[in-house]
Amino acid sequence: GAVVSQHPSRVICKSGTSVKIECRSLDFQATTMFWYRQFPKQSLMLMATSNEGSKATYEQGVEKDKFLINHASLTLSTLTVTSAHPEDSSFYICSARSPAGGRETQYFGPGTRLLVL
Amino acid sequence: EDQVTQSPEALRLQEGESSSLNCSYTVSGLRGLFWYRQDPGKGPEFLFTLYSAGEEKEKERLKATLTKKESFLHITAPKPEDSATYLCAVQAAPRAILVFGKGTKLTVNP
Numbered sequence: 001g002a003v004v005s006q007h008p009s010r011v012i013c014k015s016g017t018s019v020k021i022e023c024r025s026l027d028f029q030a031t032t033m034f035w036y037r038q039f040p041k042q043s044l045m046l047m048a049t050s051n052e053g054s055k056a057t058y059e060q061g062v063e064k065d066k067f068l069i070n071h072a073s074l075t076l077s078t079l080t081v082t083s084a085h086p087e088d089s090s091f092y093i094c095s096a097r098s099p100a101g102g103r104e105t106q107y108f109g110p111g112t113r114l115l116v117l
Numbered sequence: 118e119d120q121v122t123q124s125p126e127a128l129r130l131q132e133g134e135s136s137s138l139n140c141s142y143t144v145s146g147l148r149g150l151f152w153y154r155q156d157p158g159k160g161p162e163f164l165f166t167l168y169s170a171g172e173e174k175e176k177e178r179l180k181a182t183l184t185k186k187e188s189f190l191h192i193t194a195p196k197p198e199d200s201a202t203y204l205c206a207v208q209a210a211p212r213a214i215l216v217f218g219k220g221t222k223l224t225v226n227p
Contacts, residue, residue, distance in 0.1 A: 006160075034214070043204065043217045044161070093160045095215075106151070106215060108160035 002028050002098040006109035021079045021112045023094030029074035030096035038091045050077045084116045119144040119209050123218035130225050133194045138221045140205030141187040150188050153204040195225045
């Protein structure tokens with residue numbers, strides 16, 4: 001299957017600082033990428049859909065000024081958590097949609113654990 | 118509103134004890150139903166996509182089936198390494214985003 005990487009895998013930061021998470025599709029081009037967050041023992045919640053070369057589409061309740069998304073190329077999307085606070089601590093997972101044989105499948109990255117102190 | 122319900126929430130099996138996980142859904146315009154496996158602290162790993170009722174797919178000890186209202190993930194003679202949370206998601210028109218169920222946590226004891 002297609003490979004999606006994320007960096008960093010884990011980050012600890014102080015409250016008020018900004019954190020950038022990178023998501024790369026390694027062996028395919030992804031016009032659409034997705035950002036999810038997952039709290040302990042809960043399922044994935046979609047935060048936003050990122051389309052290459054255009055503005056991201058945020059889900060209801062997600063602050064677009066706090067979670068900045070940039071999809072600058074067909075293989076890279078970034079999520080910046082601005083002025084992070086302890087309540088932003090979570091597991092952030094990106095996903096990229098890969099066209100395979102005419103059908104699209106979403107592949108997920110390994111996730112980034114964010115801890116805001 | 119598109120909804121996905123997985124059952125049971127948790128399942129404990131003995132090694133070799135076959136069973137099935139259920140994913141029931143209500144969606145308008147199903148484009149695909151996806152099964153993923155997620156290990157603790159990791160992102161979901163793609164297993165299967167099913168597109169139409171009656172479709173079946175297999176991978177090692179896993180077999181996924183689809184009807185118009187639900188999907189089953191059958192696990193035959195499971196091993197401890199099959200222990201994980203199994204997530205079901207539907208992709209529906211027109212947005213084509215994935216809507217996830219809460220998952221079934223499977224534990225296979227040796």
